[in-house]
Each structure stands twice: as C-alpha cells, then as structure tokens.
Amino acid sequence: MSEVFNLTEEFGKNVFNDAVMRDRLPKSVYKKLKKTIADGAELDPSIADVVAHAMKDWAIEHGATHYTHWFQPLTGVTAEKHDSFISAPSDGKVIMEFSGKELIKGEPDASSFPSGGLRATFEARGYTVWDCTSPAFLREDAIGVTLCIPTSFCSYTGESLDKKTPLLRSMQAINEQALRILRLFGNTTAKRVSPSVGPEQEYFLVDRRKYLQRKDLIYTGRTLFGAMPPKGQEMEDHYFGAIRERVGSYMNDVNKELWKLGVPAKTQHNEVAPAQHELAPIYEGVNQAVDHNQIVMETLKKVAERHGMACLLHEKPFEKVNGSGKHNNWSLTADDGTNMMNPGDTPHENIQFLLVLACIIKAVDVHADLLRESAADVGNDHRLGANEAPPAIISIFLGEQLEDVIEQLCDTGEATHSKTGGTLKTGVDILPDLDKDATDRNRTSPFAFTGNKFEFRMVGSSDSIASPNTVLNTIVAEAFKEAADLLEKADDFDMAVHNLIKEMLTAHKRVVFNGNGYSDEWVQEAERRGLPNIRSMVEAIPALTTDKAVRLFEEFGVFTRAELNSRAEVEYENYAKAINIEARTMIDMAGKQIIPAVIKYTTQLAASIAAVRGACPEADVSTQTSLLLETSGLLAETKSALAALEEKTAQAAGTEGGRIQAEAYHAYVVPAMEALRTPVDKLEMIVDKDLWPMPSYGDLIFEV
Numbered sequence: 208m209s210e211v212f213n214l215t216e217e218f219g220k221n222v223f224n225d226a227v228m229r230d231r232l233p234k235s236v237y238k239k240l241k242k243t244i245a246d247g248a249e250l251d252p253s254i255a256d257v258v259a260h261a262m263k264d265w266a267i268e269h270g271a272t273h274y275t276h277w278f279q280p281l282t283g284v285t286a287e288k289h290d291s292f293i294s295a296p297s298d299g300k301v302i303m304e305f306s307g308k309e310l311i312k313g314e315p316d317a318s319s320f321p322s323g324g325l326r327a328t329f330e331a332r333g334y335t336v337w338d339c340t341s342p343a344f345l346r347e348d349a350i351g352v353t354l355c356i357p358t359s360f361c362s363y364t365g366e367s368l369d370k371k372t373p374l375l376r377s378m379q380a381i382n383e384q385a386l387r388i389l390r391l392f393g394n395t396t397a398k399r400v401s402p403s404v405g406p407e408q409e410y411f412l413v414d415r416r417k418y419l420q421r422k423d424l425i426y427t428g429r430t431l432f433g434a435m436p437p438k439g440q441e442m443e444d445h446y447f448g449a450i451r452e453r454v455g456s457y458m459n460d461v462n463k464e465l466w467k468l469g470v471p472a473k474t475q476h477n478e479v480a481p482a483q484h485e486l487a488p489i490y491e492g493v494n495q496a497v498d499h500n501q502i503v504m505e506t507l508k509k510v511a512e513r514h515g516m517a518c519l520l521h522e523k524p525f526e527k528v529n530g531s532g533k534h535n536n537w538s539l540t541a542d543d544g545t546n547m548m549n550p551g552d553t554p555h556e557n558i559q560f561l562l563v564l565a566c567i568i569k570a571v572d573v574h575a576d577l578l579r580e581s582a583a584d585v586g587n588d589h590r591l592g593a594n595e596a597p598p599a600i601i602s603i604f605l606g607e608q609l610e611d612v613i614e615q616l617c618d619t620g621e622a623t624h625s626k627t628g629g630t631l632k633t634g635v636d637i638l639p640d641l642d643k644d645a646t647d648r649n650r651t652s653p654f655a656f657t658g659n660k661f662e663f664r665m666v667g668s669s670d671s672i673a674s675p676n677t678v679l680n681t682i683v684a685e686a687f688k689e690a691a692d693l694l695e696k697a698d699d700f701d702m703a704v705h706n707l708i709k710e711m712l713t714a715h716k717r718v719v720f721n722g723n724g725y726s727d728e729w730v731q732e733a734e735r736r737g738l739p740n741i742r743s744m745v746e747a748i749p750a751l752t753t754d755k756a757v758r759l760f761e762e763f764g765v766f767t768r769a770e771l772n773s774r775a776e777v778e779y780e781n782y783a784k785a786i787n788i789e790a791r792t793m794i795d796m797a798g799k800q801i802i803p804a805v806i807k808y809t810t811q812l813a814a815s816i817a818a819v820r821g822a823c824p825e826a827d828v829s830t831q832t833s834l835l836l837e838t839s840g841l842l843a844e845t846k847s848a849l850a851a852l853e854e855k856t857a858q859a860a861g862t863e864g865g866r867i868q869a870e871a872y873h874a875y876v877v878p879a880m881e882a883l884r885t886p887v888d889k890l891e892m893i894v895d896k897d898l899w900p901m902p903s904y905g906d907l908i909f910e911v
C-alpha cells in the first residue's frame with residue numbers, strides 16, 4: 208500500500224513561506240521583511256544577514272547542500288548556478304555559510320545569456336538580485352536538495368536581462384494607476400492593487416522509449432515528419448481506456464511535487480487531442496503565478512521521465528493534431544478584496560466596472576500588436592494564424608449581455624445622456640445576470656471575458672507567461688492613467704465618467720467580437736474593421752520597437768528603448784536558431800534515416816518482382832511494380848527537396864544576423880522544410896512499417 212499523503216501537512220513544505228519566516232525570524236526582522244514584501248519597498252540591508260542565516264538553517268535541516276539564484280533569462284526557461292554552502296575548510300572541517308550578501312546579490316556570467324546587444328553597448332557584468340516577494344523554495348532531485356532563491360537578472364547598468372524585472376516594474380505601474388481609479392469611486396481603504404493570474408497549462412505525454420527514437424522530438428520538441436494514422440481522432444475512445452492508469456499515476460506524482468512547492472495545482476483533465484492533458488492551478492498574484500508556472504513546466508518534464516514518459520510542452524508536437532497553449536486568466540485584485548473585473552451588483556460599482564471594462568477594451572485595441580507579440584514564440588507560429596485555435600487576430604469576447612450593455616451605452620445620444628442614472632440603470636439592470644451567461648462559451652476568442660476575469664488564450668504552452676502579463680499590466684495602466692488624468696479634474700464626475708465610457712467604447716468597440724473566430728468571414732470582417740492580423744512571430748516582433756511601444760513602456764518605466772531593441776534582437780535570434788535546428792534535424796533524419804530505409808524497401812520490392820517473375824513469368828506483378836514506381840518517384844522528390852532545404856538553410860545561415868536572418872529563415876527555410884515533409888509523409892504510408900526508422904504518430908499518441 209502506498210503511504211497516506213497528508214495534503215494539508217505537505218502543502219508548501221518545501222517553501223520558505225510566511226509561516227516559516229514568522230517562526231524562525233526575530234520579530235523585528237520578520238516585521239521589516241513583511242513590510243518590504245507588502246509595500247514593494249527596498250530591503251533593509253541590515254536584516255539580510257539574519258534572513259540569510261535563518262533561510263540557510265531551514266534549508267540545511269531539510270537536507271540542502273547547495274543554493275542557487277533562480278532566474279528567468281530571455282531564453283524563456285529558468286537558469287541557475289549552484290553553489291554549496293560550505294566555507295573554506297579549516298582544521299579539515301567545513302562549516303555551512305550563507306551571508307546576506309550572497310542572498311541578495313549574485314553574479315552569474317552574463318555573457319552566456321542572450322542580451323540582444325545590450326552587452327556590446329554596456330558592461331558584460333550581470334547581477335541576480337533577490338526578489339523577496341517570491342518565496343525561496345527547496346528543490347529535490349537527483350542532484351540533491353537545493354535552495355532556490357527567485358531573483359531578477361540585470362546588467363551592470365541596471366538594464367533588465369530577464370523576464371521578471373519588467374514584470375515587477377509593470378506591477379508597480381498598474382498598482383499606481385488602478386489605485387487612482389479606485390479612489391475616484393470613493394475607495395480609500397485599498398492600498399495595493401495587483402494582477403491575479405491563473406495559467407491553464409496544456410501538454411502532451413509520450414512514451415519515453417519511443418521519444419528517444421525520434422531525433423526531431425529530442426532536438427526540437429516536435430515531430431518534423433509524421434503521417435496521421437488513417438483513423439486519427441476516432442481513436443480517442445481507445446485512448447481514454449488504455450492510458451488512464453499510467454497518466455493518472457503521473458498526475459498524482461506531479462500534484463504532490465507541486466503541492467510541496469506551494470503550487471496550488473487544482474484541476475487536471477484530458478484535453479481534446481489524444482495524449483494531451485491540462486493542469487490548472489488556483490490563481491495567485493502574477494509574480495508568484497509566473498514563477499509557479501515555470502516550476503509547473505519543470506515538474507511536468509521531470510516527473511514524466513520518472514514515469515518512463517516524456518512531456519512535450521511544444522505548441523505543436525504533431526501536425527494535424529490539436530496544439531497546446533496556455534490560457535492566461537487575468538484580473539485585478541485590491542488588497543481589500545475588491546476584484547476590479549467583478550461586475551458587482553450596485554450601480555455605483557457597476558459604473559466603476561464599466562469604466563474598467565472600457566479601459567481594457569481601449570488598451571487591447573490600441574495595443575493589439577503588442578499583445579500579439581507577447582504571445583509570439585517559434586512553436587506558436589503553428590497555432591496563431593495557421594488555421595488553429597486561437598486566430599492571430601486580437602479581438603475581445605464579452606458575451607451577449609455585456610455587449611448589449613455596450614451597444615446601449617454607445618447608442619444613447621445626448622438626450623439620454625442627461626438622464627445618466629436612468630440610462631445607466633437600464634444597462635446595469637442586466638448586469639447581475641452576467642455571471643451566469645457570459646461564461647466561457649466562445650472558445651474561439653483570443654481574449655475572452657469569463658465572468659470576473661479576462662482569459663488571454665494566445666500564449667504558447669512552452670512560453671513564459673511573464674511577457675503577456677507585463678504587456679497586459681502596462682497597456683491597462685496606460686488606459687487607467689488617461690482616464691484618471693481626465694476624471695480627477697472633472698467638475699461633474701458622473702457626467703464626465705459617463706461621457707468617457709461612451710467615448711472609449713465608441714472608439715474601440717471594433718475590437719469586440721462575439722462570433723466564430725476561426726471562420727474565414729471573421730478574417731475578412733476584421734480586415735474591414737482595420738484590426739491587425741499578424742500571422743507569424745517574425746512579423747510580430749517589430750511591434751516591440753514602434754514609437755508607440757517605446758512611448759508606452761518608457762512612460763511607465765517598464766522598458767527603455769535600449770531594452771526593447773535588445774528584446775527584439777533576442778527574439779529574432781531565438782527564431783533563427785530554432786528554425787536552423789529544425790532544418791538541420793530534418794536534413795539529418797531524411798539523409799541518414801529515411802532515405803536509406805526507403806532504398807531498402809525499394810530494393811526489397813525490386814527483388815520481389817524479379818523473384819516472382821523468375822519463378823512464374825505469367826504472374827501478375829503489377830501491384831509491386833506500381834508500388835515500386837510510386838516509391839521511387841517519392842524518393843526522388845525527397846532527395847531533391849532535401850537538397851533544396853540544405854541550400855536554403857546554408858543561405859539563411861550565411862545572412863547577417865537579427866531581423867534579416869530571422870526573415871530569411873521564415874521566408875525560405877520554413878517552406879523548404881514543408882516541401883521535404885510532404886513526400887516523406889506519403890512514403891511513411893507506403894513503406895513497410897518494420898522498415899520505417901522511427902515510431903509513427905499512431906505509436907506515439909495512441910499507445911502511451
């Protein structure tokens with residue numbers, strides 16, 4: 208029998224959380240640290256040593272030998288450098304040491320992380336700086352137990368080199384502006400507004416032995432070749448029956464690991480595609496949610512290995528099978544419990560809600576390009592704008608009733624406007640029904656209102672959620688600021704707020720769309736409305752460095768122009784590198800595995816024809832002959848597509864870096880990869896399964 212897992216006892220066991228701090232820190236130190244965390248103030252260096260000492264003792268009691276500054280460079284995954292606690296031995300003995308200085312600041316070699324040119328213009332040094340708002344935690348794995356300290360990563364001159372720093376800056380911006388909105392409506396108690404985020408994480412599981420037989424999965428995280436089995440989706444029934452046990456035991460372990468790390472893993476279920484699953488935690492403050500999502504991704508992969516499986520976080524591991532994304536549920540919560548996305552049920556609060564809603568609609572419309580960019584990653588190119596969920600066009604789904612309220616507000620002329628209360632009431636009376644009706648019915652919208660939060664569904668499954676939330680926080684902060692600037696000066700507040708809501712909605716309601724986001728009609732309709740349709744990552748990146756973006760991010764201190772340029776540069780580099788690896792993997796697989804296998808098959812066919820003819824000249828060998836002809840034709844096509852891909856890849860690799868190179872990979876290498884895949888996938892359907900050099904889609908997704 209397995210041991211009983213006591214969830215309440217185990218939850219957060221590996222976290223240096225509030226309870227542990229209260230327990231182990233002197234009261235005065237605890238109070239100072241709490242204040243630092245709550246107010247987002249600077250840490251008093253005098254308490255750092257005490258905190259470090261307590262943290263070290265706690266970690267060592269739990270078996271830790273090492274600590275690491277855990278940070279999120281622009282590679283999108285986390286990085287760390289492990290140091291052991293031991294000091295220089297004296298008398299042959301070591302003592303375990305960890306100072307405040309080591310807790311607060313680290314100095315990894317910045318030159319080994321992407322900086323997009325910031326290094327060339329500034330210093331090579333990089334620092335990791337303790338983010339005391341995200342608790343330290345212990346990681347247990349084959350290396351042993353390691354104390355992980357969440358940190359920001361900055362250059363010598365303070366430029367951010369990571370995903371956390373701008374996120375923290377954007378939290379300051381939205382806090383300040385959201386408080387102004389709350390004050391306008393008479394809220395004097397709230398001291399802090401923070402974004403709450405619950406990211407739903409999709410992933411695939413495949414058998415590890417089969418995974419290891421596919422170079423494409425190993426090197427790129429997705430299959431670069433592979434034909435759908437003739438009975439693709441219908442086989443889902445089999446799938447449910449066959450894998451439940453193995454996947455269930457995996458999920459069970461994942462949950463236990465996550466709970467120990469204080470990650471509130473809540474729901475899990477099978478997804479639409481075979482072998483696809485989803486895990487959703489309970490929402491938390493955005494900084495914590497971002498860190499926890501990184502931990503979730505790491506844990507999903509690590510535990511899969513233990514269970515003889517591989518977890519694929521790629522956005523599109525299998526062609527013609529649903530891809531994976533991440534639904535980023537986002538709302539704004541004040542420390543007095545107010546959820547600013549809650550429609551509420553008194554007209555007074557509803558006006559506040561309508562203002563918030565109008566601001567969000569405006570922000571999303573004005574900065575659709577930035578939101579789209581924030582969800583761009585190499586794998587997501589296979590989803591966004593590629594006939595899959597969600598479309599690449601940013602639009603907002605509000606649900607019928609809320610849209611109706613907006614229509615009414617926009618339609619009331621000046622006359623109704625004088626009867627502000629009356630008109631608003633008409634609209635507002637409908638609101639209490641909202642919770643019930645405006646639920647998640649439209650699954651095709653990239654940005655949907657779902658009762659008391661917005662759900663941004665474009666984010667890729669393997670991507671960090673830091674960038675989308677940084678953008679969301681900042682663009683909404685801007686809309687709040689513009690509203691507050693105006694309303695704080697208004698003589699007649701009620702009139703002014705009503706006018707402003709109407710004005711914003713009228714100007715920006717083009718971004719609201721309740722219909723089917725997958726339809727061709729929507730693509731045309733969106734074009735008529737003037738909404739951008741940005742189909743690829745390479746086309747999305749320029750949004751980062753427009754004058755509009757620079758103005759926005761500089762105004763709120765989230766990014767400088769130099770930081771934005773560097774980020775765009777890093778993204779171009781990441782794109783070019785990823786496609787280069789994919790292309791080279793295809794070349795390798797086609798040349799060394801697939802073509803030799805097909806030649807073997809044609810040789811067998813030819814031998815069979817000769818043998819049959821020799822044994823019985825009158826026998827009909829037309830089947831073998833036509834197979835041989837077809838296979839040889841496809842083989843020739845494969846060979847020439849391979850040569851073309853080699854040529855295009857070499858050309859792209861030879862261009863100067865940055866945008867030009869990324870564009871070359873996108874424009875020439877990606878189509879050449881598709882051209883190679885087509886004949887190979889046809890061959891896979893013909894060639895004897897025993898000869899095919901790797902597990903098929905059927906083997907991978909139906910036999911986990």
Ligand code: ADP
Pocket residue numbers: 403404405406407487488489490536537538539546647657659660
């Ligand atoms: P849905 O069915 O609309 O997807 P769920 O209730 O399943 O909604 O929640 C999905 C995710 O949204 C979960 O991670 C949940 O914790 C999170 N969530 C719920 N309420 C909020 C909120 N107010 N703000 C942010 N995230 C939220």
Ligand code: MG
Pocket residue numbers: 407534647662
């Ligand atoms: Mg959802």
